[in-house]
Amino acid sequence: MERITSIRGFRDILPGESEKWQFVEEKAREIFGAYGVREIRIPILEKTDLFRRGIGETTDVVEKEMYTFVDRGEESLTLRPEATASVIRAYIEHNFFETDPVTKLFTIGPMFRRERPQKGRYRQFHQINVEMLGYEDPRIDGELISMLMLFLSELGIGDLDLEINSLGCADCRPVFREEVVRFLDHREESLCPDCRRRLQTNPLRVFDCKVETCREAVREAPVILDSICAGCRDHFEKVKELLDALAVPFRVNPRMVRGLDYYKRTAFEVIGHSLGSQNAVAGGGRYDGLVQELGGPDIPGIGFAIGFERLVSMLPGDETSFSSKPSLYIATLGTAAETFAFRLLHDLRKTGLQAETDYSGKSLKAQMKRAGRSGAPYVLIVGENELAEGAVVLRNMGAGTQEKVAISELHAKLKEIFHAR
């Protein structure tokens, strides 16, 4: 029979890696909990218009990366390419703002973008998202960013750079945008084809183009931090002061722009140097105006997304530090021993002990070999003779010692060794 494989860009998270995912999720709940950030679980399918309006019609994500289809001739649906729009949709739909002036939410789950896969980039990938809604005060910016950095450092991840910038607001960004367009129009000759296109669609993106001639052209261009309005400048200065006050190291990158339209004012990115080309492990920013844009009241917000796969790939420690081994292996000889072992396994597992045995009728020697290779620290040997004596043999594989344990005392003995329930 021909084999059916997984879809391009979609991958399986196998045992060995899935334990790392659990570790990260537990840590997220622990740290976010201290900041009063509560979990929200949202659908992975939404109406296409949510993303068109939320992310922006002319963004690459909306223009050419979404998995969009018509649902049985009814309406256009899209597998979510990011989470913020969905979280805001739920926030508005359930009227959070009526009961809670401040709402802090996180969600973890798969996102879908139809890009060409490469290292750290898959068509189904996963994000941890945090959104904090209701405060315009820069202290919430400081809280969110420092929480992110704390989370990353608690996971033991080093070699990270935090970059921040201000993108201006609805008042000053359009002005700056015009300035940039005027400036670049004179230099269109020296821009790469991509950037000529960007000039029409998203001129600010020319700033982080990697083509040398474009970098030249932009060198003398107006800088957004010089052009933003007094309110935005003040906000940005405060954010920097707050990060300094918490001793969170950062670097201002005036060329950083974001690919999603909703970002305003504070924008930030965490760069992981071991990641290769796709080196952003987390990114986010303020999105004042988005709630209103999606039909809610005028409530400010800020959030970030962490790339789960990229995060896991940066986790310290090898596979073995996350792998699971049985605590006890039961080797049997004869039918009566097999029956005894089957019931014993059930009882031990009820107490939370990870125990294993063999059902294929292998020789005792083969079972001992398998026990040795499984890495189980203890092996229980149950034979006909042992059962007749009313005592089984417990071997300590590490110490190379063994002792006879009366069956009547077996449970107590194992509880003592493994601290089981």
Add this chain to the structure above:
RNA sequence: GUGGGUGUAGCUCAAAGGUUAGAGUGCCGGGUUGUGGCCCCGGAGGCUGUGGGUUCAAGUCCCAUCACUCACCCCA
């Protein structure tokens, strides 16, 4: 969407165009050992990604296609 690299045993990889495609590891069985990881012996496991072409002869060269992978692009 555009480029580059790679496709051989479950996994990691060999095999100047020339017999029956090999090794390590893993798996199964046996031997040795204080009933155990080490060591020794044996076994199973392959349409060499797929389809064409060149040649007396193709895993090897050419074309196409698919997959994986890295980079551009984009983003987390």
